[in-house]
Amino acid sequence: xxVKPIFEAVINHVxxxxxxxxxxxxxxxxxxxxxxxxxxxxxxxxxxxFDEIAFKLxxxxxxxxYPENRGQEAASLGAAYALEPNDWMVTCYRENAGLFWRGxxxxxxxxxxxxxxxxxxxxxxxxxxxxxxxxxxxxxxTGLAWASKYKGDDSIACTFFGDGATSEGDFHEAAxxxxxxxxxxxxxxxxxGWAISxxxxxxxxxxxxxxRGLAYGMECIQVDGNDLFAMVKVTRDAAKRARxxxxxxxxxxxxxxxxxxxxxxxxxxxxDQEELDMWMKRDxxxxxxxxxxxxxxxxxxxxxQARADAEKEIAMVVKNAEEIDAPAASEFFDNMFVELxxxxxxxxxxxxxxxxxQDPSQVDVKQSEGAIK
Amino acid sequence: MATKQPDxxxxxxxxDLGEGVHEAELIKWRVxxxxxxxxxxxxxxxxxxxxxxxVPSPWTGVIQSLNGNEGDIxxxxxxxxxxxxxxGATSPEDVSMDDAPPDTGCVVGAVDDSMTVxxxxxxxxxxxxxxxxxxxxxxxxVRKIARELNVDINSVGxxxxxxxxxxxDVEAFxxxxxxxxxxxxxxxxxxxxxQAPITKSxxxxxxxxxxxxxxxxxxxxxxxxxxxxxxxxxxxxxxSLHTAAxxxxxxxxxxxxLNQRRQALSDFVGRKFSLLPFVMxxxxxxxxxxxxxxxxxxxxxxxxLLHSHVNLGCAVDTENGLMVPVIKNADSxxxxxxxxxxxxxxxxxxxxSIAREELTGGTFTIxxxxxxxxxxxxPIINYPEVGILGVxxxxxxxxxxxxxxxxxxxxxxxxxxxxxxxxGAEGARFLRTICELLENPEELIPTI
Numbered sequence: 001x002x003v004k005p006i007f008e009a010v011i012n013h014v015x016x017x018x019x020x021x022x023x024x025x026x027x028x029x030x031x032x033x034x035x036x037x038x039x040x041x042x043x044x045x046x047x048x049x050f051d052e053i054a055f056k057l058x059x060x061x062x063x064x065x066y067p068e069n070r071g072q073e074a075a076s077l078g079a080a081y082a083l084e085p086n087d088w089m090v091t092c093y094r095e096n097a098g099l100f101w102r103g104x105x106x107x108x109x110x111x112x113x114x115x116x117x118x119x120x121x122x123x124x125x126x127x128x129x130x131x132x133x134x135x136x137x138x139x140x141x142t143g144l145a146w147a148s149k150y151k152g153d154d155s156i157a158c159t160f161f162g163d164g165a166t167s168e169g170d171f172h173e174a175a176x177x178x179x180x181x182x183x184x185x186x187x188x189x190x191x192x193g194w195a196i197s198x199x200x201x202x203x204x205x206x207x208x209x210x211x212r213g214l215a216y217g218m219e220c221i222q223v224d225g226n227d228l229f230a231m232v233k234v235t236r237d238a239a240k241r242a243r244x245x246x247x248x249x250x251x252x253x254x255x256x257x258x259x260x261x262x263x264x265x266x267x268x269x270x271x272d273q274e275e276l277d278m279w280m281k282r283d284x285x286x287x288x289x290x291x292x293x294x295x296x297x298x299x300x301x302x303x304x305q306a307r308a309d310a311e312k313e314i315a316m317v318v319k320n321a322e323e324i325d326a327p328a329a330s331e332f333f334d335n336m337f338v339e340l341x342x343x344x345x346x347x348x349x350x351x352x353x354x355x356x357x358q359d360p361s362q363v364d365v366k367q368s369e370g371a372i373k
Numbered sequence: 374m375a376t377k378q379p380d381x382x383x384x385x386x387x388x389d390l391g392e393g394v395h396e397a398e399l400i401k402w403r404v405x406x407x408x409x410x411x412x413x414x415x416x417x418x419x420x421x422x423x424x425x426x427x428v429p430s431p432w433t434g435v436i437q438s439l440n441g442n443e444g445d446i447x448x449x450x451x452x453x454x455x456x457x458x459x460x461g462a463t464s465p466e467d468v469s470m471d472d473a474p475p476d477t478g479c480v481v482g483a484v485d486d487s488m489t490v491x492x493x494x495x496x497x498x499x500x501x502x503x504x505x506x507x508x509x510x511x512x513x514x515v516r517k518i519a520r521e522l523n524v525d526i527n528s529v530g531x532x533x534x535x536x537x538x539x540x541x542d543v544e545a546f547x548x549x550x551x552x553x554x555x556x557x558x559x560x561x562x563x564x565x566x567x568q569a570p571i572t573k574s575x576x577x578x579x580x581x582x583x584x585x586x587x588x589x590x591x592x593x594x595x596x597x598x599x600x601x602x603x604x605x606x607x608x609x610x611x612x613s614l615h616t617a618a619x620x621x622x623x624x625x626x627x628x629x630x631l632n633q634r635r636q637a638l639s640d641f642v643g644r645k646f647s648l649l650p651f652v653m654x655x656x657x658x659x660x661x662x663x664x665x666x667x668x669x670x671x672x673x674x675x676x677x678l679l680h681s682h683v684n685l686g687c688a689v690d691t692e693n694g695l696m697v698p699v700i701k702n703a704d705s706x707x708x709x710x711x712x713x714x715x716x717x718x719x720x721x722x723x724x725x726s727i728a729r730e731e732l733t734g735g736t737f738t739i740x741x742x743x744x745x746x747x748x749x750x751x752p753i754i755n756y757p758e759v760g761i762l763g764v765x766x767x768x769x770x771x772x773x774x775x776x777x778x779x780x781x782x783x784x785x786x787x788x789x790x791x792x793x794x795x796x797g798a799e800g801a802r803f804l805r806t807i808c809e810l811l812e813n814p815e816e817l818i819p820t821i
Contacts (some may be wrong), residue, residue, distance in 0.1 A: 013720040059390060059427065059429050061387075061389070065391075262392075262426070264424075266426075268425070349390035
């Protein structure tokens with residue numbers, strides 16, 4: 001019996017606007033209306049400033065842990081731009097730019113990291129709360145897409161996760177269900193080079209993360225994640241494939257986390273300065289501004305104005321987040337379930353959880369005198 | 374986690390700079406006293422065990438003081454910077470400190486009186502009645518320590534800069550080693566950070582008692598909140614067991630002769646004495662011969678403190694639980710005086726009239742478990758002390774001497790030592806010394 005190849009695959013890399021300012025007119029011209037590019041550039045400036053301020057809020061004790069988004073704005077923004085309003089955006093925690101673009105009030109993110117559950121109340125928005133536990137959200141996206149298909153509506157689910165999350169079992173389950181059940185999911189892997197302090201080269205022996213989708217029979221593509229145009233292009237293609245053919249796509253967006261993993265991390269302890277310097281030059285802000293200026297769509301005055309506007313806007317966002325009245329303790333229960341489970345109802349009544357030995361089914365057991373009511 | 378800063382923006386408390394970070398080294402000040410700083414402007418560079426970070430100002434203001442020198446370790450919760458808000462001295466009193474005060478453990482001898490009343494099981498800090506006359510200057514962290522020690526901060530004289538009350542002032546006051554009168558202004562400027570070793574690090578705090586285990590819920594008759602004195606005892610015991618390297622030595626003393634003398638003394642004085650004061654007396658004498666046992670450990674600064682006098686703790690069983698009053702300078706007291714002191718303190722514990730100072734400052738503890746039953750025990754050290762003696766119940770037993778039987782009274786003694794400080798041989802020698810003193814009681818009871 002002769003040996004013959006039964007499967008061959010090619011992973012394409014898509015770049016439209018690279019870090020040197022080279023623009024692929026064939027793919028990129030007319031892809032995004034000029035006024036939208038301007039709006040998205042302003043949006044990134046605002047998100048960048050938000051990020052800097054959020055970081056300082058943590059450092060001065062005004063907020064809890066915060067994961068910087070700096071450097072990765074184009075990836076989630078480009079993908080978010082390519083989605084329809086009715087599509088689901090199912091993220092982890094480095095997609096602020098995309099979430100804000102789709103209408104999430106910025107103070108919600110601050111409230112979330114300040115420990116206020118109202119930050120997770122996303123009524124009316126087709127997005128899910130930040131998934132902090134690595135990988136859980138990919139399953140939710142698959143589930144949401146399955147629901148869309150079942151109900152026959154044409155919404156899709158676009159989920160975001162890091163390179164490290166592709167090593168979680170959740171990814172493989174979500175990917176296999178999405179592909180084998182033919183569900184409208186777009187998997188956007190933000191490969192920022194580091195799973196906290198583990199470099200990609202240690203995480204995986206494969207040359208790309210994109211090829212992880214191959215094993216499940218998905219379309220796979222790698223894209224420059226700091227290239228807004230390329231992100232819009234590949235996500236739009238993937239969204240179309242999902243909507244029209246009910247097929248999932250795996251997008252590996254190659255980007256870089258310019259900041260620390262979170263405020264509890266110090267990336268200088270494990271990353272070389274040269275690597276950081278190289279990626280600073282690939283910052284999406286630099287190339288977008290260049291592109292806009294080369295087309296006379298942007299001026300120094302506009303830049304100054306946009307930065308000043310961002311400062312004003314974010315100062316107001318911080319004020320709103322800090323001055324909101326403290327939530328009632330019972331609100332703790334309000335944002336997870338539409339209808340509380342019987343156990344949670346009892347917990348809400350007693351403000352006790354079973355984790356300290358207070359089984360809600362025994363709420364009527366006699367309390368000793370002086371017990372906390 | 375986010376830190377509650379003062380509403381009047383008069384000072385800035387060092388927040389947790391990471392996740393669970395409790396201290397940071399001050400690397401470099403980036404501002405100077407008198408300088409106007411903007412919100413988000415970097416105040417200092419600090420290094421935690423996780424990261425080198427820049428600490429920004431949470432608001433715009435004028436720097437009044439920078440509390441710490443480069444190279445100092447600053448605890449989370451300490452006041453890093455004071456801002457000039459006009460009106461002179463900053464008064465952090467309007468700061469709400471009652472949001473979840475950490476249930477810091479204390480040694481059994483330092484149980485907050487207010488924590489022992491069952492009706493007030495709620496985990497709130499004891500209310501402090503302020504003197505109307507004069508209010509002390511102190512950082513919130515020092516005020517917190519004062520609350521924990523149940524000390525009225527306005528009664529404490531301050532030795533810090535500008536007459537500020539420091540953590541050590543409060544502690545000295547609580548231990549009764551400091552006069553209440555306002556202290557004179559020191560000529561020398563002390564380093565504020567050294568004055569304020571503020572919050573306890575997690576290592577110092579007792580282990581959380583709640584691990585998630587399956588608790589049987591069948592037939593529960595009553596639920597008692599694990600709070601108050603019971604909780605304090607639990608935390609102190611757990612902390613001691615997790616910190617001190619306990620080892621036990623047990624021995625028996627033939628107290629036949631001592632018992633005869635005790636009875637003679639009782640008859641002579643016209644009052645009944647138990648064996649306990651004589652055991653206490655023997656312990657104080659043995660401690661003089663073995664000074665390493667009369668020590669305490671300051672794990673925070675990694676020091677062993679040898680004490681010149683014996684402050685003898687004596688475990689007292691009360692209806693609310695264990696309390697450990699301390700007989701100060703027990704080495705200067707006779708057995709009769711020790712008996713009187715013990716009776717006075719025990720009754721103070723039981724009717725809750727005992728003074729705060731009489732529950733702190735012990736250097737060695739005796740647990741008279743024998744009065745309730747049992748023979749030997751494995752007592753838990755009253756940390757930060759390094760030794761505890763469990764006295765069993767004396768029983769008449771058949772003994773032998775020079776090949777002949779005789780009936781004698783035998784006192785079982787169980788001792789626990791902190792092996793980090795006291796080696797086994799020294800512990801055994803110490804216990805042997807006690808036994809010998811009890812067996813040859815001439816030194817303990819004068820011949821009548």
